[in-house]
Amino acid sequence: MDNHRTTRQRSVILDELRKVTCHPTATTLYELVRRRLPSVSLGTVYRNLEVLVALGLAQKIEGQGQARYDGCAEAHLHVRCVKCGRVDDLPEVNAHPEGAATSSWNQRRHSAPLEEPSQDANDCGGYQILGCRVEYFGLCPRCRGEATHTTLEES
């Protein structure tokens, strides 16, 4: 049940997932993999993504619409474009050399993004809190340009 084999499909899927900077949907990844393995099936992509997530080699980003996958399982923050749905990593806070480092919020935000055990929120409303998830949303570079009207949804 947890003896996993290294198949060609599996390694290409992980490789392609790690190559892209944005976090693709299963179908997008499927297209990428298909360039190297023309006969892969979408089902195989889904099955392998599930395995990779279970093995801690990738993470699944759920939210509105299609799920997205991240080849890096380490905790870090994501931004989602409200217009096209694209998801990217949020650059490190350190990379922002502005003086706003006063509030503890900044370090906090950085060190405790995904899955912080969050002691001070423990036992709220009878719930045993296990962590929290933070996701930023906004407009990606491309959609900022187009801006204003136009219908939602794209790719």
Place this chain on the structure above:
Amino acid sequence: MDNHRTTRQRSVILDELRKVTCHPTATTLYELVRRRLPSVSLGTVYRNLEVLVALGLAQKIEGQGQARYDGCAEAHLHVRCVKCGRVDDLPEVNAHPEGAATSSWNQRRHSAPLEEPSQDANDCGGYQILGCRVEYFGLCPRCRGEATHTTLEES
């Protein structure tokens, strides 16, 4: 296009949505509404939820699995049970009279839950940040009890 009528269905749907403390899925709400309006259709529930959200009378909580709806559109935090998927409001931080009020995190967490314009994270990676979403996850009272094994998913 934005001239909305007050139909029996619409008001019962909003009324039922406001009556429940947890945040129901469309189908759960459909069952509730059906007790009063035996012939409503699920499609009507979906269409009205969409309208209510657009009117700012409700909010849609997306995440893993089925979407959930909240009859209160004000910004506040949610906890999601990782086992059964149930979503509840997180009680106000003030209700926690423990001395942990030292960190600015607590006030921050309370005042900036949903949709904070988040200036200090502005323009990250070319994105125009519009806000952020925070969601806690953990075990709801019922699932805490059952605990340990058992398969995931319930209701």
Place this chain on the structure above:
DNA sequence: CTTTGTGCAAACGGTTTGCAACCTA
């Protein structure tokens, strides 16, 4: 040789949509 993984296609489940009748303003 055993067991996990694959391709294919059908099934699933939540949500959306087209349409004719209906009802609110």
Place this chain on the structure above:
DNA sequence: TAGGTTGCAAACCGTTTGCACAAAG
């Protein structure tokens, strides 16, 4: 009466699954 709204059922679409065959260890 006009145009938003409803019920119904079919369509959609992302994801999952059953099966027989392929391939890894």
